[in-house]
Each structure stands twice: as C-alpha cells, then as structure tokens.
Amino acid sequence: MYRWDRPAYVSVGERRRKAAKAAAKIMKKGKNILPVNVQGRKISTTFWGQAWCRHLESFSDFANRLPRGRTYIRNGSVIHLDINTAKVEALVQGSALYKVAVEIKELDRKKWSALRGHCSGQIGSLIELLQGRLSSEVMRVMIDQNQGLFPKPKEMTFSCSCPDWAVMCKHVAAVLYGIGHRLDLDPALLFKLRNVDHLELLESVRVKPGSGCRKAHIIKGQDLSEIFGIDLADSHPGATPSRADKDGSNKNKKLKKR
Numbered sequence: 001m002y003r004w005d006r007p008a009y010v011s012v013g014e015r016r017r018k019a020a021k022a023a024a025k026i027m028k029k030g031k032n033i034l035p036v037n038v039q040g041r042k043i044s045t046t047f048w049g050q051a052w053c054r055h056l057e058s059f060s061d062f063a064n065r066l067p068r069g070r071t072y073i074r075n076g077s078v079i080h081l082d083i084n085t086a087k088v089e090a091l092v093q094g095s096a097l098y099k100v101a102v103e104i105k106e107l108d109r110k111k112w113s114a115l116r117g118h119c120s121g122q123i124g125s126l127i128e129l130l131q132g133r134l135s136s137e138v139m140r141v142m143i144d145q146n147q148g149l150f151p152k153p154k155e156m157t158f159s160c161s162c163p164d165w166a167v168m169c170k171h172v173a174a175v176l177y178g179i180g181h182r183l184d185l186d187p188a189l190l191f192k193l194r195n196v197d198h199l200e201l202l203e204s205v206r207v208k209p210g211s212g213c214r215k216a217h218i219i220k221g222q223d224l225s226e227i228f229g230i231d232l233a234d235s236h237p238g239a240t241p242s243r244a245d246k247d248g249s250n251k252n253k254k255l256k257k258r
C-alpha cells in the first residue's frame with residue numbers, strides 16, 4: 001500500500017547537490033556563508049565538539065529527536081552556521097531552504113565564577129584549554145551537566161521556518177550537531193556563545209584565608225605557568241611530590257601529625 005504521507009526518497013548525492021546549489025545561489029548574491037562540512041562518519045572528533053554532542057544527547061528531552069539531524073549534518077545540508085553571543089543562526093537545506101535559530105542563555109555569572117575558581121592554576125596555557133588537554137578534575141567540572149559550560153535544555157529556545165515545526169525538528173537537530181562540529185574547528189566559539197571570556201580561565205583566582213568567597217587576583221595567562229611553578233616549589237614545600245628518605249623514614253608524614 002502506498003503511503004501518501006511518506007516523503008519521497010532522496011539520495012545522499014542528490015541532497016548534497018541540492019545543498020551545494022543553494023549555497024552557490026546565496027554566495028552569488030554576495031552573502032557570506034559558513035557551511036558545515038562533515039568528513040567521514042564522525043560528526044565531531046575533538047574534546048569540545050564531542051563533549052557538546054554528548055551533553056545534548058544526555059538529556060532525555062533531546063535524545064529521541066537529535067538522531068534525526070545526523071543524516072542532515074552528514075549530507076552537507078547545513079549550508080550556513082554562524083555562532084554568536086547567545087545565538088546561533090543557520091540555513092538548512094531540506095525539501096526547501098529553512099532558516100533556523102537557536103537562542104542560548106548566557107552562562108550564569110555564579111556558575112562562571114565557580115568554574116574559574118575550580119580551574120584556577122589548573123590550566124597551563126590557552127592551547128591546552130582549547131585542545132581540551134585538561135586534568136580529569138577540570139574536565140569533570142567543565143562538562144558537568146548542571147554546573148559546567150554547556151546549556152541545559154531549559155536554557156535553549158529553537159525556531160525553524162519549516163512547516164513541520166515541532167519542539168525540535170530535524171533541521172534544528174542538524175544545527176545542534178553542527179555546533180559540535182564547528183567547535184572542532186574553533187573551540188573558543190563555545191565561550192563566545194555563552195558570553196564568557198575563556199582567557200579568564202587562565203588567570204589565577206586566589207581564596208582569601210578565612211573568607212568564604214573567592215576574590216580574583218589576576219595574573220595574566222602567559223606568565224601563569226612560570227609563576228605557578230615557582231609558587232608550588234617555594235611556598236608549599238610539604239606539598240611537593242614526596243620523596244622517600246634514603247633510610248626509608250618519612251619525615252613529611254611525621255611533621256604533618258604534629
């Protein structure tokens with residue numbers, strides 16, 4: 001029995017051709033576009049991109065709907081995706097060209113302060129941060145579902161110009177994966193999206209003795225590892241990696257007990 005409501009099959013090649021044609025048409029008008037080109041099966045291959053995708057998939061509200069976007073993103077159907085502060089705008093080629101917008105709340109200031117506190121002195125350089133070369137503790141807090149950098153479903157609103165608009169259509173789902181792929185290329189966009197300055201994570205935040213709150217004491221990132229190296233060695237001799245005495249006794253332990 002023929003199903004009238006079943007969409008006609010469109011091959012991958014045909015989808016790609018259609019998307020490329022739509023992109024060329026826009027560029028001919030002198031407009032800049034930022035297409036998403038996924039190579040191979042994996043949508044995302046780096047720490048931040050994969051963490052973004054995993055985070056979204058971890059919510060049951062999204063988990064059922066997101067897979068519909070995977071084919072679209074792999075087919076090159078997201079012909080434009082632009083990440084800005086608290087907003088992502090995109091064009092997705094489906095049976096027609098659809099305009100998608102994802103609005104994301106800026107990161108809560110208290111959460112950001114807490115993240116800065118956790119990361120203080122833990123990230124050696126901008127490259128380490130952007131490449132996700134982080135200690136397991138820093139990584140854990142950064143990607144924490146509730147307290148980390150990524151938005152929760154209630155902090156996100158979607159819109160799409162397609163006629164079959166639901167809470168999340170396949171075009172929006174494709175754009176959400178597209179963000180993950182774009183973070184592979186430029187991880188700093190995640191911080192831009194949440195309206196926070198990632199360079200602040202390279203600063204040292206010191207806790208005043210006796211006070212419950214953290215006060216920022218700024219040391220620019222470039223000098224951080226150097227200064228920190230000296231601090232660790234000079235000011236906390238007991239905290240340096242313990243070296244067992246030649247005779248086997250452990251003086252550090254004895255000192256701590258006093």
Ligand SMILES: [Zn+2]
Pocket residue numbers: 098160161162163164165169170171172
């Ligand atoms: Zn749609």
